[in-house]
Amino acid sequence: MKTMLSAFAVAILIAFAAQYTFDALPFSSAERQSAENVRLD
Amino acid sequence: MIRALLLLFTLAFAVPAAAQDSDFVPAGTQTVEDIMARQRALADGDESVRAVRDRQGGPDEAVADGIGLTADGTMGQTNDWSDPGIWRGVRYDDLDMRSQIRGPAATTLIQTGGMEWLERRAGPLRVWGGGLLFFTLVALGIFFLLRGRIRIDGPRTGRTLVRFRVYERFAHWLLAGSFLALAVTGLLVLFGRIAIIPIFGHEVWGPVAIVTKWVHNNISWAFMLALVMVFVLWVLQNIPDRSDWQWLKRAGGIFGGGHVPAKKFNAGQKAIFWAVIILGASLSVSGLSLLFPFEMPLFASTFTHLNDWGIGGLFGGLPTDLAPQEEMQLSQLWHGIVAFVMIAIIFAHIYLGSIGMEGAYDAMGKGRVEEQWAREHHSIWADKVMAERDDPRRKQTGSPDANPTPAE
Numbered sequence: 001m002k003t004m005l006s007a008f009a010v011a012i013l014i015a016f017a018a019q020y021t022f023d024a025l026p027f028s029s030a031e032r033q034s035a036e037n038v039r040l041d
Numbered sequence: 042m043i044r045a046l047l048l049l050f051t052l053a054f055a056v057p058a059a060a061q062d063s064d065f066v067p068a069g070t071q072t073v074e075d076i077m078a079r080q081r082a083l084a085d086g087d088e089s090v091r092a093v094r095d096r097q098g099g100p101d102e103a104v105a106d107g108i109g110l111t112a113d114g115t116m117g118q119t120n121d122w123s124d125p126g127i128w129r130g131v132r133y134d135d136l137d138m139r140s141q142i143r144g145p146a147a148t149t150l151i152q153t154g155g156m157e158w159l160e161r162r163a164g165p166l167r168v169w170g171g172g173l174l175f176f177t178l179v180a181l182g183i184f185f186l187l188r189g190r191i192r193i194d195g196p197r198t199g200r201t202l203v204r205f206r207v208y209e210r211f212a213h214w215l216l217a218g219s220f221l222a223l224a225v226t227g228l229l230v231l232f233g234r235i236a237i238i239p240i241f242g243h244e245v246w247g248p249v250a251i252v253t254k255w256v257h258n259n260i261s262w263a264f265m266l267a268l269v270m271v272f273v274l275w276v277l278q279n280i281p282d283r284s285d286w287q288w289l290k291r292a293g294g295i296f297g298g299g300h301v302p303a304k305k306f307n308a309g310q311k312a313i314f315w316a317v318i319i320l321g322a323s324l325s326v327s328g329l330s331l332l333f334p335f336e337m338p339l340f341a342s343t344f345t346h347l348n349d350w351g352i353g354g355l356f357g358g359l360p361t362d363l364a365p366q367e368e369m370q371l372s373q374l375w376h377g378i379v380a381f382v383m384i385a386i387i388f389a390h391i392y393l394g395s396i397g398m399e400g401a402y403d404a405m406g407k408g409r410v411e412e413q414w415a416r417e418h419h420s421i422w423a424d425k426v427m428a429e430r431d432d433p434r435r436k437q438t439g440s441p442d443a444n445p446t447p448a449e
Contacts, residue, residue, distance in 0.1 A: 001406065003207055003210045003211050003214060003408075004210070004214040004218070004405075004406075006211065006214075007210075007211050007212075007213075007214035007215040007217075007218055007267075008214065008215075008218040010211075010215060010263070011215055011218050011219045011222070011260060011263035011267075012260075014259075014260075014262050014263040014266065015256070015259035015260045015262065015263060016259070017262075018258075018259045018261075018262040019255070019259050
């Protein structure tokens with residue numbers, strides 16, 4: 001039971017780590033895809 | 042005076058509102074049914090429906106088509122182009138147009154395949170996927186009623202054998218816990234709008250949808266990590282061998298009684314292992330494609346290979362020129378289909394690992410199993426572990442498997 005609960009807790013920790021990691025990364029699909037050749041005429 | 046003003050005020054808004062018919066459709070406007078009918082005709086090889094596209098052009102052509110006329114018979118016209126002509130050009134990518142937004146999806150402004158995706162997602166995916174899960178549960182219920190719980194036949198010895206070590210159970214529960222979270226949230230993504238909103242309303246579905254999306258996106262990393270761990274830990278013990286054929290020929294002893302010799306994992310467990318690895322990997326790849334939109338197109342290249350191998354021909358040739366949106370739509374459909382199959386398989390796995398078989402849960406719950414259970418269900422493995430345990434030379438080394446432990 002302890003092993004199972006530990007694994008569940010680690011899954012939640014990984015989820016939060018993923019959330020903050022991807023927020024902190026200097027990478028964004030949307031920004032990358034719109035960064036070049038923007039014409040505003 | 043005030044009453045008169047109020048009346049005037051009310052009429053000022055009410056009369057124009059009443060004059061508007063919410064169901065008003067300008068003459069010649071295409072409906073979703075029109076578009077879908079044309080898509081079906083094109084899929085059946087009827088090129089005549091392209092005539093509408095080929096007649097794009099100025100106002101005269103649009104009038105000839107009868108498309109785009111407004112209620113009073115005039116057209117929405119821009120310079121020498123009719124609006125319908127422009128939009129047909131946009132739709133069929135016939136215009137020399139430029140977009141201020143760059144990126145793989147920016148220049149596809151109209152993508153009618155999206156309607157097909159929407160219909161498949163709301164129709165067959167929900168119906169067949171939900172049906173698969175429902176009938177799997179019904180089949181397991183019937184099996185339980187007919188066969189009952191698989192009991193330990195022989196007398197319990199009071200001794201246990203180490204079945205799975207802590208790190209193995211951790212990997213299993215990390216995979217199991219993350220998969221259950223993904224399954225529940227994935228089903229909510231697909232069925233939430235039609236299951237939650239009618240009962241609890243939009244106010245409830247809103248926050249549920251936000252949490253669902255967060256959990257599904259972020260727990261996925263735990264699932265992928267656990268999938269790799271499980272693969273590394275158990276792949277060698279799940280390579281098929283001759284004993285599996287004997288096990289399969291007797292269906293594992295489920296029908297007709299008796300126990301079939303098996304190693305640490307029997308053929309049924311190996312089948313589940315490989316199903317989880319292969320389907321889990323496919324779910325991970327299609328999931329990554331959905332997590333990073335337009336960054337990981339999967340299907341055009343896959344379809345090219347399938348066509349080259351002749352497999353695509355079985356489906357009349359698979360399309361290899363896909364819009365970025367179509368790649369995403371196919372990823373979503375594939376993700377859903379594979380997920381449904383895997384959930385159904387996991388239903389059976391959970392059943393056999395819990396209520397379906399006495400003593401089975403201890404393997405993952407405690408890591409140790411009753412010696413008699415091991416002899417009955419994994420006799421080749423049990424004989425080997427007990428021989429090592431009883432080996433006097435091994436006893437001196439103090440191996441953790443050497444000391445018989447009373448069953449809890």
